[in-house]
Amino acid sequence: MxxxxxxxxxxxxxxxxxxxxxxxxxxxxxxxxWPTHWTGKNQSMSGMVHIDGKAYRFMGLVTRTGRDVxxxxxxGREVTPLRTIYRFEADGVxxxxxxxxxxxxxDLELMARPVSYxxxxxxxxxxxxxxxxxxxxxxxxWATGNGETDVIWGRHRAGNVEALFVGAREQTPxxxxxxxxxxxxxxxxxxxxxxxxxxxxxxxxxxxxxxxxTTGSIPARDDVREARPLPMPSHGxxxxxxxxxxxxxxxxxxxxxxxxxxxxxxxxxxxxxRLLVAYDQVYALEYFHRRLRPFWSRxxxxxxxxxxxxxxxxxxxxxxxxxxxxxLIDQLQRSGGDTYARIGILAFRQxxxxxxxxxxxxxxxxxxxxxxxxxxxxxTVDLTYPSAPFFLHYNPALxxxxxxxxxxxxxxGRWPFPYAPHDVGQFPLxxxxxxxxxxxxEHNQMPYEESGNMLILAAALAERTNDDxxxxxxxxxxxxxxxxxxxxxxxxxxxxxxxxFAGHLPHNTNLSLKAIIGIGAYGLLCRRLGxxxxxxxxxxxxxxxxxxxxxxxxxxxxxxxxxxKAGSWSQKYNLIWDRILGLGLFPADIARKEMAAYKTRQDRxxxxxxxxxxxxxxxxxxxxxxxxxxxxxxxxxxxPVATWLDDAPARVPLSDWYDTQTGKQTVPGGFRSxxxxxxxxxxxxxxxxxx
Numbered sequence: 001m002x003x004x005x006x007x008x009x010x011x012x013x014x015x016x017x018x019x020x021x022x023x024x025x026x027x028x029x030x031x032x033x034w035p036t037h038w039t040g041k042n043q044s045m046s047g048m049v050h051i052d053g054k055a056y057r058f059m060g061l062v063t064r065t066g067r068d069v070x071x072x073x074x075x076g077r078e079v080t081p082l083r084t085i086y087r088f089e090a091d092g093v094x095x096x097x098x099x100x101x102x103x104x105x106x107d108l109e110l111m112a113r114p115v116s117y118x119x120x121x122x123x124x125x126x127x128x129x130x131x132x133x134x135x136x137x138x139x140x141x142w143a144t145g146n147g148e149t150d151v152i153w154g155r156h157r158a159g160n161v162e163a164l165f166v167g168a169r170e171q172t173p174x175x176x177x178x179x180x181x182x183x184x185x186x187x188x189x190x191x192x193x194x195x196x197x198x199x200x201x202x203x204x205x206x207x208x209x210x211x212x213x214t215t216g217s218i219p220a221r222d223d224v225r226e227a228r229p230l231p232m233p234s235h236g237x238x239x240x241x242x243x244x245x246x247x248x249x250x251x252x253x254x255x256x257x258x259x260x261x262x263x264x265x266x267x268x269x270x271x272x273x274r275l276l277v278a279y280d281q282v283y284a285l286e287y288f289h290r291r292l293r294p295f296w297s298r299x300x301x302x303x304x305x306x307x308x309x310x311x312x313x314x315x316x317x318x319x320x321x322x323x324x325x326x327x328l329i330d331q332l333q334r335s336g337g338d339t340y341a342r343i344g345i346l347a348f349r350q351x352x353x354x355x356x357x358x359x360x361x362x363x364x365x366x367x368x369x370x371x372x373x374x375x376x377x378x379x380t381v382d383l384t385y386p387s388a389p390f391f392l393h394y395n396p397a398l399x400x401x402x403x404x405x406x407x408x409x410x411x412x413g414r415w416p417f418p419y420a421p422h423d424v425g426q427f428p429l430x431x432x433x434x435x436x437x438x439x440x441x442e443h444n445q446m447p448y449e450e451s452g453n454m455l456i457l458a459a460a461l462a463e464r465t466n467d468d469x470x471x472x473x474x475x476x477x478x479x480x481x482x483x484x485x486x487x488x489x490x491x492x493x494x495x496x497x498x499x500x501f502a503g504h505l506p507h508n509t510n511l512s513l514k515a516i517i518g519i520g521a522y523g524l525l526c527r528r529l530g531x532x533x534x535x536x537x538x539x540x541x542x543x544x545x546x547x548x549x550x551x552x553x554x555x556x557x558x559x560x561x562x563x564x565k566a567g568s569w570s571q572k573y574n575l576i577w578d579r580i581l582g583l584g585l586f587p588a589d590i591a592r593k594e595m596a597a598y599k600t601r602q603d604r605x606x607x608x609x610x611x612x613x614x615x616x617x618x619x620x621x622x623x624x625x626x627x628x629x630x631x632x633x634x635x636x637x638x639x640p641v642a643t644w645l646d647d648a649p650a651r652v653p654l655s656d657w658y659d660t661q662t663g664k665q666t667v668p669g670g671f672r673s674x675x676x677x678x679x680x681x682x683x684x685x686x687x688x689x690x691x
Contacts, residue, residue, distance in 0.1 A: 002338055002342070002642070003338075004329065004332070004333070004338050004339075004341035004342040004345055005078045005079060005080055005329065005345065006076065006077065006078050006079075007342050007642075007645065007646070008028065008645060008646050009079060009342075009346055009645065009654075010645065010648040010650060010651055010652055010653070010654060010655065011024045011025065011026045011651055011653045011654070011672075012024060012025045012026075012077065012079060012084055013079065013084055013099075013101075013346075013349045013350065013353075013653070014035055014045075014084055015099055015116040015118075015277060016101060016349040016350065016352075016353035017101065017103065017114045017116070017279075017352075017353055018114070018284075018353060018354075018356045019038075019353070019354060019355075019356065019370040019372060019427060020182065020183040020279075020281065020428075021114055021183075021279050021353075022037060022038040022353050022653075022673065023035050023036065023037060023038075023043050023045075023142075024036060024037075024038060024653055024673075026040070026651040026652065027651060028077075029071070029074045030047075030058065030059045030060075030074065030077075030097070031057055031058060031059065031060070031061070031071035031072070031074065032061075033061065034060050034061055035059070035060070037182050038353075038372065038652075038653050038672065038673035039180040039181075039182065039373075040652070041141075041145070041180075041182055042139070042141055043139065043141055043142050043182070044060055044138075044139040044141065045059055045060060045136065045137065045138055045139070046059060046060040046062045046135075046136065046137045046139075046205075046209060046256070047059030047060060047097065047120070047134075047135065047136045048062060048069060048134070048135045048136075048209070048212055048213060049072065049090070049093070049095055049120075049122070049132065049133070049134045049135070050131075050132065050133045050134070050135075050213075050215075050216030051090060051091045051092075051093050051130055051131070051132055052091060052130050052131050052132075053131070053216070054091065055069050055212070055213040055214075055216070056069065056070055056071065056072045056090045056091075057069045057070070057071055057072065058071070058072045058074075058086070058088045058095055058097055059086075059097065059136070062209050069213050070090075072088035072089060072090040072095060073088060073089055073090060074086060074087070074088050075087045075088060075089055075094075079345055079346070080325040080329065080345060081324070081325055081328050081329070081344070081345055081348035081349065082100065082101055082102060082103065082321045082324060082325055082348070082349070083098060083099065083100050083101070083321060083325060084098065084099045085097070085098040085099075086098075089125055091130065092124060092125050092126035092128060092130055093122055093123070093124060093125060093130050093132060093266065094122065094123050094124075094125045095120065095121065095122050095134075096119070096120070096121040096122075097118070097119070097120055097121075098117075098118070098119045098121075099116055099117070099118055100116065100117040100118075100119070100317075100321055101116045101117075101349060102117075102317045102320065103349065103352050104320070104324065105352060105390075105391070105394040105395045105398065106394055106395050108295070108357065108365075108395075108397075108398075109296070110317075111352065111357070112294065112295035112296050112357040113296050113310070114278055114279045114280075114281075114296065114306075115276055115277070115278045115306065115307070115310045116277055116278075117274070117275070117276045117310075117314060117317075117318075118136065118274075118275045118276065118277060119272055119273070119274050119275070120134045120136065120261075120272065120273040120274075120275075121270050121271070121272045121273075122134065122263060122266050122270070122271055122272075122273075123266060123267070123268055123269065123270045123271070124266055124267050124268050127267075127268060129265040129266065129267050130265070130266050131216075131264065131265060131266075132263045132264075132265075132266040132271075133212075133216040133217060133260060133261060133262040133263060134260065134261055134263070134273050135209075135212040135218065135258065135259070135260040136258070136259055136260075136273075136275065137208065137209070137256035137257060137258035137259070138188060138190050138256060138257045138277060139205065139254065139255070139256050140153075140166050140188075140254075140255045140257075141182075142188045142279075143166055143167045143168060143183070143184070143186065143187060143188040143279075144167075144168050144184050145181075145182035145183065145184045149169070149184065150168070150169040150170070151166050151167060151168055151169055151255065152166070152167060152168075152169050153165065153166040153167075153202045153222075153255075153257070156189075156303070156304040156307075157304070158304045158305060158307070158308040159194070159308065160194040160195055161191065161194045161304070161307055161308045161311055162191060162192075162194070162200075163189045163190060163191040163278075163303075163304055163307045164189070164190050164191070164200055164202055164257040164259075165187045165188065165189045165190075165257075165280075165303070166187065166188050166202065166255070167185070167186055167187035167188065168184055168185060171185050171186075171282070172184075172185055173185040173186070173281070173282050173283040174283050174285070174286050174291060174429065177376065177378075177425070177426040177427060177428060177429040178376045178426065178427075179371075179372070179373065179374065179375055179376030179426075180373070180376075181376070183279075183281065185281070185282060185283075186279060186280050186281040186282050187279070187280045187282070187303060188277070188278075188279055189277070189278040189279065189280065189303055189304075189306075189307055190257045190259065190275065190276070190277050190278075191275065191276050191278075191311070192259050192261070192273070192274065192275050193273075193274040193275070193311070194311055196273075196274070197262075198259055198260065198261045198273070199217060199218050199219075199220050199259070199260045199261070199262075200218075200257070200258065200259045200260075201218050201219055201220070201221060201222050201258050202255065202256070202257055203219075203222060203255060203256070203258070204254065204255060204256075205254045205255060205256045206254070208256060208258045209256075209258075212258075212260055216262070217260060217262060218258055218260045259273075259275060261273040274314075276307065276310055276311070276314075278303065278306060278307055278310065280294075280297070280303035280306070284356055284358050284428065285356060285358050285366075285368060285378075285428045285429075285430060286428065286429045286430060286431060287358070287360065287366060287405070287430045287431075288409075288430065288431055288432075289431060290360075290361060292358040292359070292360065292361075292366075293358070294356075294357075294358065295357040295359055298358070298359045328344070328348075329341055329344075329345065331684060332344040332345070332684065335683050335684050335687050336634060336635070336638065336683050336684075337635055338642075339635075339638050339639060339641055339642040340634075340638060340680075340683060342641075342642065342645055343618075343622070343638070343641060343645075343654075343677075343680050344680060344681065344684070346645075346654045346677070347390075347654060347677035347678060347680050347681065350653055350673060350674075350675065350677050351387055351675045351677055351678030351681075353673070353675075354369055354372055354383075354387075354673065354674055354675025354676075355367055355368060355369050355370070355398075355402075355675055356368050356370070356427075356428065357401070364401075364404060365397060365400070365401040365404070366401055366404060366405055367398050367401035367402045368402070368405065368424075368427070368428075368430060369383045369384060369387065369402065369675050370427040370675070371383055371423075371427075371674070372671075372672065372673045372674045372675075373669065373670065373671050373672045373673060373674065374671065374674070375426070375434075375435065376426045376427050377422070377423040377425070377426055377427070377434060377435055378423060378424060378425045378426055378427040378428065378429070378430050379402065379405045379406060379423050379424040379425065380422060380423045380435070381406055381421065381422060381423070381446075381449075381450040381453050381454060382422070382446065382449055382450065382453060382498035383674070383675060383676055384399070384402045384403065384406075384453070384457065385453040385456070385457060385498070386498070386619040386620070386623075386676040386678070386679035387619075387675050387676050387677075387678035387679055388457055388460065388678075389678065389679055389680075389681045389682035389684075389685040390678030390679070390681040390685075391678070392460055392461070392464050392685055393681055393684055393685040393688060396461055396464045396465050399457065399460075399461055400461055400465075400470050403454065403457060403458070403461070403470075404470075405424045405430060406420065406421055406424060406454065407454075407473075407477055409421055409424050409432070409433075410477055411474060411476065411477060414432060414439060415433075415439065417442065417445065417447070418480055418481075418483070418484045419445070419447035419448075419451045419481060419484045420447075420450035420451045420453070420454045420477075420481055421433045421450065422435040422436060422445065422446050422450055423435050436496075444496060444500075445496070446495065446496050446497065446498070446500070447484065447488070447495060448485065448488065448492050448495060448497070448508075448511050448514060448515050449495075449496065449497045449498050449511065449514065451481040451482075451484055451485055451515075451518060452485065452511075452514035452515050452517065452518035452574075453498075453514070453518075454477070454478075454481060455478060455481055455482060455485075455518040455519075455521045455525075456514070456517055456518055456521045456577050456581070458470075458471050458478060458521065458525060459521035459522075459525055459581055460521075460577070460580060460581060462524075462525065462528055463524070463581065463582075468528055468529060471525050471528070471529070472529065475529075478522055478525055481518075482518070482519060482522035482538060485515045485518055485519050486519060486538070486541060488515070490512055490515070490516065490545045490548060490552070491512065491552070491563060492506065492507065492508050492511045492512055492515065493506055494506035495511075497510070497511045497514075499609065499617065501657070501666070502609075502610075502612060502613070505561075505562060506562065506564075507562040507563040507564045507565075508561070508562055509549070509552075509553040509559060509560055509561060509562060509563055509570065509572070510561075510570055510571070510572050510573070510574050511574075512545075512549060512552075512553075512563075513549070513572060513574040513575050513586075514574040515545075516542050516545045516546050516549065516585060517542070517574065517575075517577045517578055517581070517583065517585065519538050519541055519542045519545070520538070520539060520542035520546075520578075520581070520583040520585055521581055521583075522538050523535045523536070523537075523538035523539035523542060524581060524583070526538065542583070542585055543585060546585035546586050549586070550590060555567065555568070555569065557593070557596070557597050558593060558594055558596075558597035558598075559572065559590070559593070559594060561610045561611055561612070567611070568610070568611045568612075569597060569610060569611045570609065570610035570611065571598070571607065571609055571610065571620055571621070571623075571624040572590075572591075572594055572624070572627070573620040573623040573624045573627075575590070575591060575594075575627055576623050576624075576626055576627055576682065579629070579686075579691055580685075580686070580689070580691060582691070591627040591628045592628055594627065595627060595628045595630075595633050595637075598624065598637060599633075599636060599637075602637070602640060602660075603640070603660035603661050604640060604643060604660065604661060604663075605640050605641070605643060605644035605647070605658065605659070605661070605662075605663045606621055606637075606638075606640040606641055606644060606660045607621055607624065607637055607640075607660070608660050613666075614659055614660050614661045615657060615658060615659050615660060615666045616657075616658065616660050617656055617657055618641070618654070618655070618656040618657075618658075618677060618680065619656050619676045619677060619678075619679035619680060620679075621637065621638070621641070622638060622679065622680045622683065623679065623682055624637060625637035625638050625683075626682055626683055626686060629686075629691075634683065640660075644663050647663050648663050649662075649663060650664060650665045650670075650672070652665070652672035653672050653673035654672070654673070654677050655671050655672045656671050656674055656676050656677055657670055657671040658670075
């Protein structure tokens with residue numbers, strides 16, 4: 001079987017924390033392209049090594065004036081949930097490059113810390129000593145989105161910790177929102193291991209890279225040509241114990257923060273060059289016109305203080321990362337096999353990297369998803385719904401923190417409709433729904449979808465935490481949304497569901513399932529609060545509708561896409577929540593009948609979403625594979641995903657929407673790097689719940 005750690009990935013995560021700090025390699029070899037933001041826009045890093053007087057590159061497309069710097073031979077690539085490791089060799093020297101991102105979802109302080117560690121390790125492969133030095137740099141486009149913006153840069157020190165920082169000269173936090181946008185405010189920080197002799201410099205990329213490629217070293221000074229000192233930007237560097245020397249405005253150019261280390265003679269014993277990269281956004285989000293700091297800085301910690309803390313905790317975190325990765329990969333393999341482990345490994349950082357964590361002014365936790373490569377919506381309910389299994393499994397507090405903004409918005413007096421909103425804004429501005437008709441019209445809303453989602457998630461959250469405070473706080477909403485579903489009936493009118501790319505569809509059988517289960521979920525919420533009569537009334541409605549549903553949807557060998565469309569079919573992924581919530585509304589024969597039909601309809605790269613098109617959704621596919629609670633059924637339905645991962649022509653972060661016959665993205669530039677892939681953790685969640 002394929003080792004899930006070394007198998008091909010459409011794109012490889014390097015440094016992934018949130019929608020702005022999300023950097024990937026889109027080629028099999030790290031020297032075939034520049035690292036980029038998830039959007040494909042350049043966020044370059046360059047890596048080189050000097051071996052016995054000869055330069056090689058191990059990351060990026062660096063060239064010297066007049067001739068190329070040749071690439072080292074890449075001998076391996078390994079991806080785990082929290083790490084990515086590349087291995088190279090040239091001229092008798094082995095080099096390992098690793099990116100470690102300790103984003104443990106159970107530990108909010110660490111998960112929200114925008115720090116990744118980067119390690120370069122070298123050793124002799126042929127047993128002979130070699131003179132070796134190494135180089136790495138980060139481009140200013142990490143902080144500006146392009147190479148033409150004027151920047152300020154400088155150094156900060158805290159004890160023996162030193163960091164280079166850079167950011168746009170004109171700081172305009174939260175001045176724009178959108179989908180495929182890069183951050184152009186805040187400050188990038190890079191730092192090397194304290195107490196180790198290294199060189200660092202800020203300056204022109206060509207000058208610094210050529211210097212290292214030629215001599216194996218960089219100038220031990222910063223490039224201050226045509227620059228003048230600027231005052232310390234106090235809003236960007238908070239806290240105590242900060243000393244800075246040399247903050248400058250650099251002329252528009254392609255500049256980098258560069259670091260190098262001369263190892264001297266390297267033998268068989270591994271020598272290491274250890275660095276880290278961090279990002280201070282200053283302000284992370286706007287929440288109904290209140291600007292909120294990133295979670296890590298909510299109590300006033302400075303960026304250099306963050307770097308200092310990250311270095312102090314490095315050794316302990318590395319041990320924890322190793323144990324966490326090993327345990328999780330083992331759990332994924334035991335739960336669903338090697339293909340499932342491949343999916344889970346790639347989904348882990350991507351799911352977390354599609355969210356941003358902040359704390360409201362009253363101390364309440366807020367966690368916002370971003371609808372990457374769609375429309376940039378923020379806090380979208382039908383992104384929270386598919387990713388919910390990940391958070392129910394690891395940290396339900398993060399699910400509550402995603403639901404809270406929607407509930408606060410719906411209770412705040414602005415939302416005019418009797419059903420749940422779709423979103424609370426466009427990232428990073430959470431100032432009210434932007435999708436469809438927004439607050440103004442009912443055009444292109446998702447009434448059944450979002451109301452059912454919120455009721456189902458509320459019941460799942462209460463069951464998982466055994467804590468009723470959240471549902472009590474927003475009780476009028478659950479009442480209103482359940483009443484909307486009951487009044488609207490078992491047969492949905494012509495409206496959108498979460499699969500809105502397929503357009504409006506009346507009489508949607510899968511949406512009907514969601515409404516039925518949503519009403520049942522409300523019955524469970526009522527029961528928890530001792531509202532016995534109301535609970536039984538709604539559970540009776542849910543049971544009555546569930547009993548009618550098979551007759552309305554039956555199409556012989558399976559169940560229809562829409563009640564009125566004979567010969568149609570669809571994945572009934574919503575049905576899985578009947579089992580998760582323990583409602584028992586639908587007999588197991590329904591799932592078994594569907595599964596038998598699904599097995600006859602698979603394409604090379606998976607089961608289509610429905611009978612209309614040959615495309616699928618990865619999150620829903622894994623949910624559908626779980627419907628029968630049969631391991632053989634599960635493995636049969638996800639087996640084609642391995643072929644897709646091997647063949648996928650679009651080199652993008654894990655797509656959740658692709659063509660099941662060609663493997664291509666359904667539309668050019670289509671869904672990628674979206675947090676909904678957290679939904680693939682539903683199998684692990686079900687196993688842990690014993691359901």
